[in-house]
Amino acid sequence: MGSYLLRRVLLMVPVLLGTTFVIYAAVYALPGDPVQALAGPDHMVTPAAAAAIKAHYHLGDPFLVQYWHYLVGLLHGDFGIDLNNTPVSAVIEASWPVTVKLALMTWVIEAVVGVALGFLAALRAGRATDIAVLGGSSLILGVPYFITAYVAQVFLGVKLGWFPVSGTDDGWPLSYLVPALCLALLGVPEISRLTRASILENLGADFVDTATAKGLSRARVLVRHVLRTSLIPVVSMLGTNLGYLLSGTILIEGIFNLPGLGYQVFQSVQQHDGPTVVGISTLLVLVFLLVNLVVDLLYGVLDPRIRLD
Amino acid sequence: MTATTDKTPADAGHPLARFPGYDPAAPPLEVTDLRVAFADRPGRPGSGSVVVDGVSYRTEAGRTLAVVGESGCGKSLTARAVMGILPAGAQVTGGSVRLHGIDLLGLDRRALARIRGRHISMVFQDALSALNPVLPVGFQIAEVFRAHGDLTRRQAERQAVRMLDRVRIPEAARRAGHYPHQFSGGMRQRVMIAMALALNPEVVIADEPTTALDVTVQAQIMELLADLQAEHSVSLVLISHDMGIVANAADRVVVMYAGRVAEQAPAEDLYGRPAHPYTRALLDAIPRRGSRGRPLNVLQGAPPDPADPPQGCSFGPRCALAGENCRTAPPLHAVAPHHASACHHWKEVAGR
Amino acid sequence: MTSALQPTAPAAAAEPAAAGPAARPGEPGTLRRLLRRPRFFLPLGVVVLLCAMAAVPSAFAGWFGHGDPHQCSLEHSGQGPAPGHPFGFDVQGCDLYSNVVHGARDSISIGLLTTALTLVVAVVLGSLAGYFGGVADMLISRLMDVFFGFPMLVGMIVVLETFSVHSILSVSLVLALFSWPVLTRIMRSSVLATRGLDYVTAARELGAGPVRILLRHAIPNAIMPVAVLTSINIGGVITAEASLTFLGVGLTAPAISWGVQLNSAQQYFTTHPGLLLFPALFLSLAVLSFVLLGDCLRDAFDPRLR
DSSP states (O other), X not given: OHHHHHHHHHHHHHHHHHHHHHHHHHHHOOSSOHHHHXXXXXXXXXXXXXXXXXXXXXXXXXXXXXXXXXXXXXXXTOOOBOTTSOBHHHHHHHHHHHHHHHHHHHHHHHHHHHHHHHHHHHHTTTSHHHHHHHHHHHHHHHSOHHHHHHHHIIIIIIISOSXXXXXXXXXXXXXXXXXXXXXXXXXXXXXXXXXXXXXXXXHTSHHHHHHHHTTOOXXXXXXXXXXXXXXXXXXXXXXXXXXXXXXXXXXXXXHTTOOSHHHHHHHHXXXXXXXXXXXXXXXXXXXXXXXXXXXXXXHHHHOXXXXXX | OHHHHHOOGGGTTSGXXXXXXXXXXXXXXXXXXXXXXXXXXXXXXXXXXXXXXXXXXXXOTTOEEEEEOOTTSSHHHHHHHHHTOOOTTOEEEEEEEEEXXXXXXXXXXHHHHHHBTXXXXXXXXXXXXXXXXXXXXXXHHHHHHHHHSOOXXXXXXXXXXXXHHHTTOTXXXXXXXXXXXXXXXXXXXXXXXXXXXXXXXXXXXXXXXXXXSOHXXXXXXXXXXXXXXXHHTOEEXXXXXXXXXXXXXXXXXXXXXXXXXXXXXXXXXXXXXXXXXXXXXXXXXXXXXXXXXXOOOOOOSOOOOTTSOOSSOTTGGGOTTOOGXXXXXXXXXXXXXXXXXXXXXXXHHHHO | OOOTTGGGOOSOSOOOTTSOOOOOTTOTTHHHHHHTOHHHHHHHHHHHHHHHHHHOHHHHHTTTSOOOTTOOOGGGTTOOOBTTBTTOBOTTOOBHHHHHHHHHHHHHHHHHHHHHHHHHHHHHHHHHHHHHOHHHHHHHHHHXXXXXXXXXXXXXXXXXXXXXXXXXXXXXXXXXXXXHHHHHHHHHHHHHHHHTSHHHHHHHHTTOOHHHHIIIIIHHHHXXXXXXXXXXXXXXXXXXXXXXXXXXXXXXXXXXXXXXXXXXXXXXXXXXXXXXXXXXXXHHHHHHHHHHHHHHHHHHHOTTOO
């Protein structure tokens, strides 16, 4: 267990290096005056900020040396400074709560609705409820969620006025409800299909007959034996989804004007604010890897047949 | 409603007394004219081929009844119908199953749950798939105690350890926390037995309990079953395709072929004077001392397809004695006291 | 074991007819059986229709009117359906129907091109990693991890921003750059499974070289799980392209993909909902068909994959 953890953490190092390198290269490996290239043609950078950036990022040095300095800074928790000479960590600090709130809310909706629908569909396999769930999830998968989000914003927000149109002025949960629901549309079909398939597989398993033959009530057989065993792969998928959610909220944050990490990174790309892009991307990769590590550890706890070593 | 009227002061104390029809004098398990059919298409259970066709048998307390036959002959499905755990699509289409007089097929799901595990239980063939892979075995045994009694979790787990000890699993207290995959095949089957015998049920059905095991382990498991059966005078239904194992364990034998009872008799009678050509063939196929080097008399051909059963006697196509009268299905003839054979030519078989 | 009966035991132990029979690859008639299922032939029909639309849009665009997406007059700007113009006009006064029909070309081209690129990369890298293992496997697997861990959309936006041209080719390249690991990972494990099979070992013992074994034995037998996923992949790529373009970093104005139409429809949605509705409808229909077709193929040819 300890050695497994160590090995997993060590394996994260090359991945983290690789991702930061790709992003760093894409952002900085541009010809011309580095600061102006970073800033883009329309962006006015104050001479003071330009000097600070040049010094901070060692822009006079070759690319690999710059990257090295950036990595060393990262190790000390230094995400660099942005084009306005404010620390990137301050930008992150301001925007991460928004993304975390949105992602967690979405995740809970996905988990509850997805598992409930999958469970229901499996128990009614082949009947109307099942066909409705399967058909509905196919339909949802077909319509790209940003279209749904956009239409929901216009109808629920602008036309009906039931929910805030955009921004976070109404706070949690009101401002996050519609965005989270739209984002959850991406995960619910997946989760419910996996839950359904997994439950159907286990419903026919011998140990379910054993549990019934022991005289357990139907509810207890379903919850303790069928659901407990069926949820193992679902939990794994939910974990991976949380990783994707925390790093994949750009579109929704953009449409609903939620100033989270995704929104921030998109703004920064458009303003050619390289340091912020690299900083936030690195953070997102790190979070994704950590979430996946936790999921794998959890898998070992949930399924005793899996041995982590 | 009838439960209250049927209750007599004498047996009111017995836990089965609250179910309608309870009769302490009735056989522990009595199956009468049981029929099971599969669905011919999804969603319409019981509409298709008949796989158990009018099976009847009864058990006695403290005795072992063996049900033998090839795989697919309906012996396991009969047992599953008794337990109420038929696979999807299969359905009981006729007959009755009575436990001390209580009609199990007529009980609702909740009443049945109170009887299963407490008064009748089952040991499955493949313990690895019959045990839940993600729950500790101690927990799975404790569930039986908790489902049928007011025990706390702690008490139930202590009882589970006691049961593991009774089925002779070493270091029971430690092993209770282990998962099924951490046990050997024989040990897993002991866990299954512990689970089935936890509450000293009146009837235990053991469905091929030793098929998946080594020969030496087979003997140990059969011995364990016999010991536990003797301790509590359990009525055991042993389902097997192995005439050798049955010979050592059974008091009475039911031979099944193609969903029907071919012959049933006390064990010595059946082994000594079989009265059905199929039973004969089964006995001839047992390797014996002295048969080494000579080919075994193996029955040729395959059992009929339940979806397309032959006219008349279902064994006819494989039978050397088959004649004109085998175009009609033979009824059970009384061969001797407690000995019946479903063969028109039983006299020829028995007299050979 | 005294069971002399086992050899004669019937396989037909009356299996319940609960699960429908899964078609097996290579079994004759599998395709014909599939073609009889509405679940298969309906999406297939739509996919074929859309591909035809992408190949020769002019054949479809002219059904109702002039069919030229670039023949516009501002006097019709934003008008609703009119004779010859069943979907109405966009803000530039162009016929919306012919625009939507022509939009199929860019969206579907990107879907096909990206998936083809991904497939090539997946087969090459997946086979190398799966067959040779060792250092090749380690390098390729770590590279996959890098791209898996990447916030995909962020990565694509950043890389697209550094490109000056946003053509079908460049957008496809970027999409492929970030989506190759999914199929590669499946190809890798598939080849890994084939490598241990007896006939591959036999071929090796007989002195066949690794290239010959890979091309002759391993890849043809390992490619099925990857091949059945391509249709689903096309659906995903079309969505991704539309998302990027919707954000304004994918294809841009002179191009007429569905994403471009959605992007420009955003600001007029409240007044002219049709501008968003019709491209969205076609986009959804395309994605849905590819995904459903892929689902069906996957169920038919690889029941082990969920």
